[in-house]
Amino acid sequence: MNIGIIGTGMVGEALATKLVQLGHAVKMGARSATNEKAAAWVKNASGNAKGASHGTFAEAASFGEVVLNCTSGAVSLEALQAAGPEALRGKILIDVANPLGAPDHGLPILGLAGKDSLGEQIQRAFPETRVVKTLNTINVDVMVNPRAIAGGDHALFLCGNDAAAKASVRELLATFGWKEFIDLGDITAARGTESYLPLWLRLMKSLGTAAFNIKVVR
């Protein structure tokens, strides 16, 4: 599958690498077509697979049948506007970002918690795009290698307005090793998963590692 990655940070890089390793053709998009991090990723990734390329946000979005928003939450809307609604029309957009704000007591804070969510903001800004919010409740290493934690016996939340899009995303992420999906409903449930971040941050601090996740037990 052709996949576009919006963002060149740690999350974008890890997901892009995982996807080329799984045999997908991946274009990493940046603000500039000559972004050095994106170019370096292509150089490193091409040892593993032939599917790595890079370009602008718009080029990555146009390239992908599925597009992943891997930008920092504070700049996600701006980056996606640069990609353009035309390039994103009708496509599945996997929103991995969290709206982390300015640091407070050494930990980032959320600006939207409970009243709105980045996932909803993106869906409102791109009404013809099928936004699926997921992967935003775990560290990047857990995202791409869930079986490293308790054999994968822990939860991945997802939400979005389009049931078929959610089914496709589950199918894609199952190839990463994910097996416990919890569908939280429409995109407004992004309020739930984004609001979890302050607890995730406290857990990371308390456990001394980001290599953890939660499992829902009944």
Next chain:
Amino acid sequence: MNIGIIGTGMVGEALATKLVQLGHAVKMGARSATNEKAAAWVKNASGNAKGASHGTFAEAASFGEVVLNCTSGAVSLEALQAAGPEALRGKILIDVANPLGAPDHGLPILGLAGKDSLGEQIQRAFPETRVVKTLNTINVDVMVNPRAIAGGDHALFLCGNDAAAKASVRELLATFGWKEFIDLGDITAARGTESYLPLWLRLMKSLGTAAFNIKVVR
């Protein structure tokens, strides 16, 4: 042990009942000394144990060696002020409340998420009281009977500034059946557990039950 309960709602009633069943002397406090719900609780509870009594917020706080804030988060500070700083001085105050605000899309919202917490507000208002935030991430039935869910194999978060107070609270809650305590640090970690509520609410909606909890896996 003598225990004071601030609040006469479902949470206060369930915790008060559990505590008298465990052999503690419990005084349930209400705004008025003649509160009908508190009087009814005493009448029902006295079949199970002799330790049930009721009175004002101030009487319940004075009675307790340990005091539990079981009021609705929106009125907690007011209720605790009515109990009075004198009655709470030096005592352990277990804060079970969540700062749920006005309904939004059928689900309550949080007003403080990430920037402050009810736990911190209470600790600031009562600097000589040893506030321990806990039990606020599960439904009341799970609070008093954790072993009913996966044999108790799930997490109870707690936080507070006083290590000895946290140790006493763990000891008390172990008698309820709790076994997996996660100490998140000082009272500012209440931002983490209070911010989890929107996810808890979405999970409840999605699972169709409040009889669940999360387990942290590594």
